[in-house]
Amino acid sequence: MLIAETIRTKRDGNALAPEVIEELIRAYAAGEIPDYQMAALLMTVYFQGLDERELAAWAGAMLHSGEVVDLSAVPGGKVDKHSTGGVGDKVSIPLAPLVAACGVRVPMISGRGLGHTGGTLDKLESIPGFRTDLPVARFVEGVATVGACMIGQTDTLVPADRRMYALRDVTGTVESIPLISASIMSKKLAEGVSGLVLDVKVGSGAFMKTVERARDLARTMVGIGTRHGVKTVAYLTSMSQPIGWAVGNALEVAESIEVLRGEGPDDTTALVVTLGGRMLVLGGAAATQDEGEAAIRRAIETGAGLARFRDMVAFQGGDVAAIDETSRLPRARSRRDVPAPLAGYVTGIDCEKVGLAALVVGGGRRRKEDVIDPAVGLRVRARLGARVEGGDPLATIEYDDPAHLDDAHALVARAYRIGDEPPADEPLVIDIVE
Amino acid sequence: MLIAETIRTKRDGNALAPEVIEELIRAYAAGEIPDYQMAALLMTVYFQGLDERELAAWAGAMLHSGEVVDLSAVPGGKVDKHSTGGVGDKVSIPLAPLVAACGVRVPMISGRGLGHTGGTLDKLESIPGFRTDLPVARFVEGVATVGACMIGQTDTLVPADRRMYALRDVTGTVESIPLISASIMSKKLAEGVSGLVLDVKVGSGAFMKTVERARDLARTMVGIGTRHGVKTVAYLTSMSQPIGWAVGNALEVAESIEVLRGEGPDDTTALVVTLGGRMLVLGGAAATQDEGEAAIRRAIETGAGLARFRDMVAFQGGDVAAIDETSRLPRARSRRDVPAPLAGYVTGIDCEKVGLAALVVGGGRRRKEDVIDPAVGLRVRARLGARVEGGDPLATIEYDDPAHLDDAHALVARAYRIGDEPPADEPLVIDIVE
Numbered sequence: 001m002l003i004a005e006t007i008r009t010k011r012d013g014n015a016l017a018p019e020v021i022e023e024l025i026r027a028y029a030a031g032e033i034p035d036y037q038m039a040a041l042l043m044t045v046y047f048q049g050l051d052e053r054e055l056a057a058w059a060g061a062m063l064h065s066g067e068v069v070d071l072s073a074v075p076g077g078k079v080d081k082h083s084t085g086g087v088g089d090k091v092s093i094p095l096a097p098l099v100a101a102c103g104v105r106v107p108m109i110s111g112r113g114l115g116h117t118g119g120t121l122d123k124l125e126s127i128p129g130f131r132t133d134l135p136v137a138r139f140v141e142g143v144a145t146v147g148a149c150m151i152g153q154t155d156t157l158v159p160a161d162r163r164m165y166a167l168r169d170v171t172g173t174v175e176s177i178p179l180i181s182a183s184i185m186s187k188k189l190a191e192g193v194s195g196l197v198l199d200v201k202v203g204s205g206a207f208m209k210t211v212e213r214a215r216d217l218a219r220t221m222v223g224i225g226t227r228h229g230v231k232t233v234a235y236l237t238s239m240s241q242p243i244g245w246a247v248g249n250a251l252e253v254a255e256s257i258e259v260l261r262g263e264g265p266d267d268t269t270a271l272v273v274t275l276g277g278r279m280l281v282l283g284g285a286a287a288t289q290d291e292g293e294a295a296i297r298r299a300i301e302t303g304a305g306l307a308r309f310r311d312m313v314a315f316q317g318g319d320v321a322a323i324d325e326t327s328r329l330p331r332a333r334s335r336r337d338v339p340a341p342l343a344g345y346v347t348g349i350d351c352e353k354v355g356l357a358a359l360v361v362g363g364g365r366r367r368k369e370d371v372i373d374p375a376v377g378l379r380v381r382a383r384l385g386a387r388v389e390g391g392d393p394l395a396t397i398e399y400d401d402p403a404h405l406d407d408a409h410a411l412v413a414r415a416y417r418i419g420d421e422p423p424a425d426e427p428l429v430i431d432i433v434e
Numbered sequence: 435m436l437i438a439e440t441i442r443t444k445r446d447g448n449a450l451a452p453e454v455i456e457e458l459i460r461a462y463a464a465g466e467i468p469d470y471q472m473a474a475l476l477m478t479v480y481f482q483g484l485d486e487r488e489l490a491a492w493a494g495a496m497l498h499s500g501e502v503v504d505l506s507a508v509p510g511g512k513v514d515k516h517s518t519g520g521v522g523d524k525v526s527i528p529l530a531p532l533v534a535a536c537g538v539r540v541p542m543i544s545g546r547g548l549g550h551t552g553g554t555l556d557k558l559e560s561i562p563g564f565r566t567d568l569p570v571a572r573f574v575e576g577v578a579t580v581g582a583c584m585i586g587q588t589d590t591l592v593p594a595d596r597r598m599y600a601l602r603d604v605t606g607t608v609e610s611i612p613l614i615s616a617s618i619m620s621k622k623l624a625e626g627v628s629g630l631v632l633d634v635k636v637g638s639g640a641f642m643k644t645v646e647r648a649r650d651l652a653r654t655m656v657g658i659g660t661r662h663g664v665k666t667v668a669y670l671t672s673m674s675q676p677i678g679w680a681v682g683n684a685l686e687v688a689e690s691i692e693v694l695r696g697e698g699p700d701d702t703t704a705l706v707v708t709l710g711g712r713m714l715v716l717g718g719a720a721a722t723q724d725e726g727e728a729a730i731r732r733a734i735e736t737g738a739g740l741a742r743f744r745d746m747v748a749f750q751g752g753d754v755a756a757i758d759e760t761s762r763l764p765r766a767r768s769r770r771d772v773p774a775p776l777a778g779y780v781t782g783i784d785c786e787k788v789g790l791a792a793l794v795v796g797g798g799r800r801r802k803e804d805v806i807d808p809a810v811g812l813r814v815r816a817r818l819g820a821r822v823e824g825g826d827p828l829a830t831i832e833y834d835d836p837a838h839l840d841d842a843h844a845l846v847a848r849a850y851r852i853g854d855e856p857p858a859d860e861p862l863v864i865d866i867v868e
Contacts, residue, residue: 172445
C-alpha cells in the first residue's frame with residue numbers, strides 16, 4: 001500500500017521525501033518490492049523527472065545498496081573519468097596511466113560494449129592475459145601501488161543498479177535523464193573517488209543526439225556529484241565522427257599505445273590531454289587547466305604514461321610484451337576496403353552505422369551474452385573534411401568470418417556523406433558544465 | 435523485446451496499432467507478458483492516454499479475453515444501466531424490473547462495494563437466499579424468462595480485466611480515464627447488450643469530482659460503446675448528496691421496494707424514471723424519452739415493476755416474502771441520531787464521509803476480503819436545503835456493534851454544512867452525452 005501511494009505521489013507531480021526514496025531503493029534491492037511496482041514508479045520518473053534533492057537521495061540510496069570502495073587509506077587525489085559512450089572511444093586506456101604518472105590516482109570501474117558503442121573492458125581484455133575481474137581488495141591495491149587500476153563492475157558494488165537496469169531495459173525506462181544520471185553516478189561514487197570528469201558525447205553516434213539533451217544530462221550528473229561532495233566536471237564533446245582511426249577492441253588498444261607513444265591521432269590525443277588536464281586539477285596535481293594539460297603532454301613525451309600503462313598491464317596479469325610489440329595483439333586475418341562512390345569531401349559520418357559495422361563483423365554485442373572477436377573491427381581512412389577521389393578507401397574492414405562482411409560494408413558505405421564543399425570545422429569540446 | 439518496443443512507442447506519444455493492442459491483451463491474459471512490463475505500459479497509458487481507435491481495440495481485446503454472453507436467441511432489446519458508483523445508489527434494483535416490465539430485457543452484471551461506495555450485489559444479497567453467483571447459462575435463462583437478471587462477475591467473463599485491475603490497484607494506474615472506461619465497457623459489452631445507459635456520478639461522493647472529468651469519462655465510454663455497435667448514452671448526474679434516504683445494504687433494498695410501490699424518495703424515483711425511460715428508447719419499447727418515462731411511471735403505478743422484482747427474486751433463490759414484508763430483511767439492533775449542532779439550512783453534505791460512516795459501522799469494505807454486515811447503515815434525515823433546528827437529527831446511524839459508532843458519528847457530523855441561507859437548487863441531470 002505504501003508503494004502504491006508513493007507511485008501516485010510521484011505520478012501526480014509531487015516530490016518524494018529523501019527518506020521515502022532511500023527506503024524504496026533499499027527495499028527494492030532487498031527484493032521486498034516487486035518488479036511491477038518498481039516498473040510503474042520508474043515510468044512515473046520517466047514522465048515527471050526527479051528534482052535535485054530527490055536525485056541526490058536516489059543516487060545515494062543506489063550507492064549504499066552495496067559496498068563502497070574505501071580508498072581513504074590511499075593518499076592524494078583519486079579522480080576517475082567516465083564517458084557516456086562513443087564509437088572508437090578508447091580515451092580511458094591512455095588517459096588512466098597518464099594521469100597516474102602525473103600523481104593523481106585513477107580508480108576506474110568500466111563497462112562492456114553493447115550495441116554500436118564499445119566498452120573499455122572488452123578492449124583491455126584483447127591484451128593477452130589481462131584480467132578485469134579483480135576483487136575489490138586487489139583493485140584498491142592497484143590504485144595504491146600502480147596508481148591506476150581498471151576493472152569491471154563487481155557483484156558487491158551498487159547491486160540495486162544491476163537489478164534496476166535489467167528492469168529498465170525491458171520496460172522502456174532506459175531513456176530517462178534522471179535515471180541514467182543516478183545509474184552512472186551511483187557507480188562512479190561507489191569507486192570512492194574525490195573527483196570526477198564526465199565526457200558526455202553528443203551527436204549521431206552518441207546516446208544523446210542533441211546538445212540540449214547532453215547539457216541536461218551533464219548538469220544532472222554534476223548536480224549529483226556535487227551534492228555527494230565529489231568535485232565533478234562534465235565536458236560535452238563531439239561524436240560527429242569516430243574518435244581516432246581505429247574502431248574495434250585490439251585495434252583500439254594498439255591506437256591507445258600510439259597515443260602513449262606520442263604517435264596517436266590528433267583528436268584522440270587532444271581529448272586525452274584536455275580531460276587528463278582537468279583530472280589533474282581536480283586531483284590537486286595542477287593549479288590550472290593549462291598546467292594540467294602541459295603535465296599530461298610531458299608524460300607522453302617522456303614515456304612516463306607508457307611506463308605506467310606497462311605497470312598496470314603487469315599488475316592486472318596482461319602480457320606486457322604486447323605493449324611494446326603490438327603485433328602480439330590479436331589481429332584479423334582479412335581486410336576489405338570500402339571505396340568512395342565519387343570524388344568530393346567527406347561531409348558527414350554516421351557514427352552509429354560505423355559502430356554497427358564493427359559489431360556485425362563480430363567486434364560487438366547485440367545482447368549481453370554475445371561473444372566478441374577481439375581482433376576484428378575497422379580502420380577509418382577518411383575523416384570529416386578529407387578530400388577523396390572516387391574509389392579511394394573510406395574505411396578498411398578487418399575481419400575473420402566473412403559471413404556478415406557485406407552487411408558491414410553496406411553500413412560503412414551508407415555512413416559516409418560526400419559533398420562538393422568541405423564541412424565547417426567543429427570544435428572537439430562543445431561545452432563545459434561544472 | 436516486442437513489448438519493450440511497444441512500451442516505448444506509447445511512451446513517446448505514438449498510437450499503437452489495433453493488432454498490437456489485441457496481441458498485447460491476449461498475451462497478458464494468457465500470462466505470457468510479465469506484470470512488470472504491463473505495469474510500465476499502464477503507466478504510459480496514464481500519461482499519454484489512448485485515442486478512440488486504440489481504446490476500441492483495448493476494450494474489444496479485454497472483452498474477447500473470455501466468454502461473451504450470447505443473448506442472440508433472446509428476442510427484443512437487451513439494455514443495461516451502469517453507474518460509476520455513488521453513495522446510497524440503489525437505482526439498479528428498482529430500475530431493472532421496471533424496464534423488464536415495460537418489455538426491454540435487462541442483463542445486468544454488477545460489482546461489490548469498495549471504499550465509500552456500495553455495490554448492488556451486496557445490497558441484493560441482504561435479501562435472504564438471494565444468489566448473485568448464477569452460472570452464465572442460468573443468467574441467460576433469467577434474462578429470457580424473467581426479463582431481468584442481476585449477477586456478479588463470473589470467472590469466465592473478461593478475465594483480462596480481473597488480472598489488470600489487480601495490477602492497476604497496486605501500481606497507481608487506477609485513476610486513468612481510458613483504463614477506467616475500457617474496464618467498465620469491456621464488462622458491459624460482455625453481457626451481450628444491444629444498448630447501454632451510463633450514469634456518471636459527479637461530486638464529492640463520486641469517483642469523478644468535477645464535471646469536466648465526468649464528461650471526459652462519459653465521452654470516452656460512449657465512444658467505446660458506439661464503436662462496438664452498442665447504442666450508448668451517458669447521463670452526468672449529481673452526487674452532491676446521497677441518493678434517497680437510505681445508505682446501507684438491506685436499508686437500500688427496503689427503499690428500492692418503496693420506489694417500486696410508488697412510495698420512494700423523489701430523487702431516487704426521478705433517477706429511475708429518467709434512466710429507465712432512456713433504456714426503453716434504446717431497447718425499442720418507446721419512441722421518445724417522454725413516452726419511455728411515462729411507461730416507467732405506469733409500471734410503478736400498476737405494480738408491474740414490483741411483480742417483476744418478485745419474479746426476479748424468486749428466480750434467483752431469494753425470499754419473496756421479504757419483498758412484501760420488508761421487516762423480514764436484516765435490521766440493525768440499535769440506532770443513534772446525529773444532531774444538528776445549530777439551527778439553519780443544510781447547505782452541503784460530503785457524500786464520501788457519509789459513505790465512510792456506513793462503512794465503519796460494518797456496512798462496507800475497506801479491502802476486498804472484508805465481510806460486511808447487511809443490516810447496518812444510516813438513514814439521512816435532513817437533505818440539502820432542509821431547515822433544521824439545533825438538536826434536530828441530521829441522520830440516524832443503524833448499528834449492531836458499537837465499536838466504531840463514535841467514528842461513524844464524527845464522520846456524519848463533519849459531513850454536514852449548515853448555513854443561514856438555503857442553497858441554490860441543483861438539477862439532478864447535469865448533462866447528457868450520446
